[in-house]
Amino acid sequence: xxxxxxxxxxxxxxxxxxxxxxxxxxxxxxxxxxxxxxxxxxxxxxxxxxxxxxxxxxxxxxxxxxxxxxxxxxxxxxxxxxxxxxxxxxxxxxxxxxxxxxxxxxxxxxxxxxxxxxxxxxxxxxxxxxxxxxxxxxxxxxxxxxxxxxxxxxxxxxxxxxxxxxxxxxxxxxxxxxxxxxxxxxxxxxxxxxxxxxxxxxxxxxxxxxxxxxxxxxxxxxxxxxxxxxxxxxxxxxxxxxxxxxxxxxxxxxxxxxxxxxxxxxxxxxxxxxxxxxxxxxxxxxxxxxxxxxxxxxxxxxxxxxxxxxxxxxxxxxxxxxx
Numbered sequence: 222x223x224x225x226x227x228x229x230x231x232x233x234x235x236x237x238x239x240x241x242x243x244x245x246x247x248x249x250x251x252x253x254x255x256x257x258x259x260x261x262x263x264x265x266x267x268x269x270x271x272x273x274x275x276x277x278x279x280x281x282x283x284x285x286x287x288x289x290x291x292x293x294x295x296x297x298x299x300x301x302x303x304x305x306x307x308x309x310x311x312x313x314x315x316x317x318x319x320x321x322x323x324x325x326x327x328x329x330x331x332x333x334x335x336x337x338x339x340x341x342x343x344x345x346x347x348x349x350x351x352x353x354x355x356x357x358x359x360x361x362x363x364x365x366x367x368x369x370x371x372x373x374x375x376x377x378x379x380x381x382x383x384x385x386x387x388x389x390x391x392x393x394x395x396x397x398x399x400x401x402x403x404x405x406x407x408x409x410x411x412x413x414x415x416x417x418x419x420x421x422x423x424x425x426x427x428x429x430x431x432x433x434x435x436x437x438x439x440x441x442x443x444x445x446x447x448x449x450x451x452x453x454x455x456x457x458x459x460x461x462x463x464x465x466x467x468x469x470x471x472x473x474x475x476x477x478x479x480x481x482x483x484x485x486x487x488x489x490x491x492x493x494x495x496x497x498x499x500x501x502x503x504x505x506x507x508x509x510x511x512x513x514x515x516x517x518x519x520x521x522x523x524x525x526x527x528x529x530x531x532x533x534x535x536x537x538x539x540x541x542x543x544x
Contacts (some may be wrong), residue, residue: 222534223303224266225249228293230286234503238273241526247535252293255285259292264300268531271480271525272306275501276315276360287315287360301534306500307477314500315360317394321496327472332397341390346395347373351453353398355488358391360512369398399494401486408456408484409466410502412524414474419461420508422484423454455505457512457520473498480525487519488528 225247229235235251242249254274274290294308313319317334321497336359347354350373358368370376376395379385387393404425410417433523469483482502485495504521514520518527530536 222253224268225533225535226252226268227267227528228252228254228270228290229275229282230255230278230290231275232518233238234273234275234501237504237506237522238525239362241520241522242529245526245530245536247526247530247533249529250469254290254293257289259289259296261292261296263296265297265302266519267302269303269529269530270294270297272304272311274311274314274502276499282351287311289462305479305529305532306481309476310478310481310500313476313478313498317357317359317396317497320498321394321396323472323476323498324495327468327475328473329468330493331495332399334394334396336392338392340383340385340387341418342542343385343387343395346375347376348378349373350397354383354402355394355396355398357394357396359394360392367405399486399488399496402489402491403487406484406486407461407463408465409469410504410521411470411473411481411483412479413522413528414470414479416470417521417524418457418459418512418514418519420505421456421458423452426454453507453511454507454516455508457505457508457514459512459514463493464479465495469495480528515523 223239225242227235227238227252229248229343230253232253272290272294273538274287276287291308291311294304294311297304298307313323315541318336321331321334334349335349337343337346343356344422352372354370354373354376356370356376357365373395401424404423405455406422406424408420408422410420410456473479473481478498478500480500482499483495484497487493502521509515509520516523527536
């Protein structure tokens with residue numbers, strides 16, 4: 222039996238997981254990575270280390286946190302510690318371009334993507350697209366910095382006119398825009414490498430779609446508390462199935478990812494297009510309550526806590542002692 226360590230940089234996203242861990246009576250600690258030096262010669266305590274580092278850390282002025290965490294994860298793996306979502310997973314989390322390459326290799330349909338640095342290269346890349354395109358930071362998160370252009374030429378003209386707020390060395394993804402048949406996407410949640418449930422997400426309000434109950438993106442956050450009179454943008458679908466889900470499970474296993482959300486949408490012809498992999502997955506409490514899974518082992522954070530408890534031997538030891 223060993224302790225669980227939660228590696229993260231956002232205190233606002235921790236309470237739901239903390240509540241679930243405490244529900245099972247698990248022993249755990251947090252490793253807060255913003256401003257935390259990493260001694261690469263240090264041998265850390267044996268335990269289960271859950272990597273919850275987010276690509277959106279830069280939006281909270283924690284831009285160095287992913288690199289610090291990558292070093293920490295490599296150290297942990299060097300010393301044989303059990304890591305959930307290893308360094309390879311985080312390396313994928315912080316690059317939309319590498320995600321696209323991994324999806325292509327796994328035989329999963331994904332929009333054409335070109336990685337470019339600086340306005341000149343963005344313009345050159347944009348002119349290779351005929352239809353609408355999306356410009357997004359390679360290290361994304363929460364949909365921040367995503368912009369849609371009607372044509373590749375329109376993006377190129379903006380870039381050439383100096384209208385893009387990007388530094389010369391900023392890596393940006395120019396990606397073909399796939400118009401959904403209806404204004405929603407499906408986010409498929411995986412815990413322990415297995416599909417937990419899917420979430421239908423209303424995209425009519427834009428790209429910034431943080432599923433957490435506490436989210437820093439005002440209008441994109443779901444309504445929480447008394448007086449919330451708008452419908453929830455998130456609808457949990459416990460019976461959702463699709464042939465790509467099996468491909469997602471195989472792809473995640475190949476990338477050392479055990480807890481994640483994978484997003485896709487459907488075009489007018491019914492084809493599924495996958496465009497995003499998130500290893501720091503959050504869950505919407507109101508949507509889970511509406512689906513009747515809140516407080517059960519099917520709820521996101523409860524499933525995560527249970528998985529971590531099993532990996533640490535704490536839940537198994539508790540059961541044996543109870544019997």
